[in-house]
Amino acid sequence: MARTLALRLHLLRHLGAQVPSSLTACAARPLCSPRPHASAVCSPTRSKLSPRAVCTITRDPLFLIAGSVRPHQELLTSGSGQSLLHHLTSEEDRVFSDRLSSCTSSQQVLRLLRSYPDLSSGAAASVLHRLADLEQDDGCGLKNPQLLSDVALNKLCQKLEQDSAVLEDDVVVRALLGCTRLYLDPWSRLVVRLVSESQERLDLERLSVESLCGLSRALLALEGPECGMVKQAMNQLQNKDPARWSRAELVSVYRALASGLNEGGRYLELLNEMNAQALRLAQQMDPVAVSEILGALVTLEQTQALPLVIALCKQAVRHVQNFTDAELTAVLSALMHYGHSDHFFVEALERHVPKVAFSAHAETITKVMQYFGRRRILSVPVFNAVAESFVYRAEEYSTWQVSQQIVALGMLGYAVPDATRLFRKVESVLRARYLQFQPRALLDLLHACTLLQRYPLNFVSKVFSPYFMQQLQEENSGMDRLVLAQLTQLYMTVKLECPFYHGPWLLPKFRVKSFLAPGQSLETQVEAQLYSAVKSGLVDLLGARSYFASKVLTPYCYTLDVEIKLDEEGYVLPASHVDEVHKRIALCIDGPRRFAANAKHLLGKETIKQRHLRILGYDVVQIPYYEFEKLKDKKEVVEYLHQKIFPHSYRLSW
Structure with a gap:
């Protein structure tokens, strides 16, 4: 030195x-x-x-x-x-x-x-x-x-x-x-x-x-x-004293600590005092301060700073139209990181994004779509505007950005008004830039297409090839369980919905047994409280718990919330019966997490599940939470379930 x-x-x-x-x-x-x-x-x-x-x-x-x-x-x-x-x-x-x-x-x-x-x-x-x-x-x-x-x-x-x-x-x-x-x-x-x-x-x-x-x-x-x-x-x-610092001084210190100075948490005490001062000044923050501090909180792994994140999100509502593309991208990334969304912030985005869909930076538009997708927010004006701009701007997007925008639509199961033009453009991008797609991005894109009932079979056949499987295994993320589940559902979709397909198939060693798994999953776990209430009603309706089975794993990887078996004359069979089963009824007890966070709109992964179950011969009966929660007593519950499950038969009293 x-x-x-x-x-x-x-x-x-x-x-x-x-x-x-x-x-x-x-x-x-x-x-x-x-x-x-x-x-x-x-x-x-x-x-x-x-x-x-x-x-x-x-x-x-x-x-x-x-x-x-x-x-x-x-x-x-x-x-x-x-x-x-x-x-x-x-x-x-x-x-x-x-x-x-x-x-x-x-x-x-x-x-x-x-x-x-x-x-x-x-x-x-x-x-x-x-x-x-x-x-x-x-x-x-x-x-x-x-x-x-x-x-x-x-x-x-x-x-x-x-x-x-x-x-x-x-x-x-x-x-x-x-x-x-x-x-x-x-x-x-x-x-x-x-x-x-x-x-x-x-x-x-x-x-x-x-x-x-x-x-x-x-x-x-x-x-x-x-x-x-x-x-x-x-x-x-x-x-x-951080309590005396102005917002500009706070931003400077956050930026410095996020640049690498706080490695090993050496300035945690200072950071805690800064978070407290930033919370006091949140309502005075300008667009630069909001985006810089939110970005720094992510970099500095401030998991305990959620009150500050919420306050900055409220302030961001005022600045949505004034953010630069880079600033808005940073804000959206931080809100996704902390898993936070705000009704007023969403409304501000819905006013702003359609105006800039054709001119904003490609990464900003992609981040907007990611935000709505991951937060399960169905935004018709934003999705329609981005889909329309995609037709004209697709060449500006990287292959990863193309994939993420379609993935967001697939997550929400939303078909845009001019879906034909949109997916014609997607197919054009796939043809022109297929070799530029990373394996995981390509799989995500094709899987999202099938959620929206679009089937780019020329590229599905390439995904099932041994060469592509080897590429997936060599990629950084590797062949995790979600990748295998996506491949399996893609295979099932082609099997069930594309009888004219004659290309290669997914090898059995790459297929999963169940789509339901902890963490990221192609199915959503049934909500315990809602399931318990429906189960009590079914016992009252059918006369005994033995007449229906719960959480049944089918041979087709899907898990049924409730399965009811009927014989040829329409009588309910005990759940243990294997022979003489003429009809199977699958009850989908759909809690809030199976819908968009802001609308009574079923998510893409739940829509494809119900579609496949119908193709496989199940009578699918949907019990949505927003209908069931309106029922006031046991009598109304039983009447409701009877109308849902047996709409054309007279109910016996036990």
Whole structure:
């Protein structure tokens, strides 16, 4: 650690820079060690502590600032050595900020930069962050590393490096964080200078909460959580009172902790105080704060923070139309993670999503569909709008996104008005991009199609092939029980509903015996209280418990809630009888979890079960909870069951 600081001091002196006295004074104190430089390879900046990976690229010889350290004279062009940073007027700064925010590519940012030769220090730091926003490639370097060789960008870095000693505290930190987000070489002139300036200001203990957070994030990326400056910054942060923090300060700290600083739960006490303050300020949160905090709670695994999640969800209702696509995606992901839904939030989505179905980001539309599917929410306006847009936008979606959107429709068992066009488009995507589908995504898609009574048999035959089975086994998730159940139900659907199919069949070793299983299942367990009430009514109706069987596993993998057997003359047989059974009645005692959460609409997996049982010869009698709960006494229960099970026969009194 001390060696690192000594190297940096030597470097600054070699470059002709004035070394801050505070750095000289603390040269013997341990500091963070530098990240090793690697060429043309991707390597993680720290193992286990953050998912972020860094691509350090060998720089072009023309690259001046962000590459390896060079003599000071090489960095100055046209003999200009004075400061080149100027303060724009407030109006000019606002115009520049607006234009910068509207840039949708790094080339636009660089063109804008060339048109503003004189920038304020804050605007210069903002340019680095905007480039990072546009160029970061899922945590593995930049999409286009060559942009770092741009002359205008190098000149901007030169300006920041020259004026680092007189920059405001927050600009120094923001510039350093921007450098790490652009994966600049830790030993470049600019980064070394900014780290040194940050150390001096950190020693003075004058950095704001937001600056401490930004500095911690930057040094975490450069040197890991054991860095001395990171610990120093976090100690100063812990000495502050979270109850006095503004929402912007809270967001900064949440973002910092979620970036990897809280690994191992080292700041749990601070986090608990923050959650309490965030709950107090929830009603004041803007869209950025709501999405950032919800995303951080998920990353930080704050399972005990459900009251805060609920409060933020209520606040999100006000902001649905103002969220950016990325913010709405983060909010929906968090609500799915915590298993929370809100009636008013759903209504806000139903007003907003149909307006943006054709223009919103593909991942946002997919996340909306996932949210409604997993929360069992039947939203006709959203489903219709997304299905309509799918016909025109399918090429924009990844194969996984295509699969997830159809899966949501299958979960709810909802057939959109123009289903023919929708599934024609699905089949077109399958034909054009079949080889791009991951095995699990393809199986999910085909299974969802069968839930909606659509049968893409050309692709079903490929799923049953030994080659596809091998692919499924090799995939990360492997052949878990849900996959085998989906394959079995797909096989049964083709057997029962597609008699003209003559392709390969699913091998017996891949078939399950029952669709009912703990956790994820293709059937929903009967609700105990509702079942008990129906069972009592059946005893009164039939005269004895022996005349019906409960929870019967059929040879066709489905479990019957209640089975009643009749002989040829229509008399009820004891449940133990095997011979002389002329008719079997399957009672489906459907509790709330077998329906959409917001409608009396049976879920897709329950609809296909009842459809298959009818094809197999069962008389299916549905006992929905919303009808049964209206019955007031035993007499009404018996009359109701008689009308349901024996609608054409006279009831005997026992």
